[in-house]
Amino acid sequence: MNKVDYDRALFYTHRSEWDNLLILMVRTKDNFLSKKIEYFLHAYHFEKDNTVLERHLYALLRYLDHAAEMTSNDIYLYG
Secondary structure, eight states: OOHHHHHHHHHHHHTTOHHHHHHHHHHOSOHHHHHHHHHHHHHHHHOOOHHHHHHHHHHHHHHHHHHHHHHHHHHHHHO
């Protein structure tokens, strides 16, 4: 797990830097993160229903929070 990827994804999402988020989606080794970003960006560009977009955004943010917390715990326990 690479905590930098989660921090970058959160930063790019907060700043609406979709191009950088797309690049991160391709380069990250975390398949779950890649899929969450893919679903969000697809909904952002093509979905007409804002509730679907919101659901994908919150799913991405929840995953980022969970992954960053788990990475921090791993560093604390094994670092």
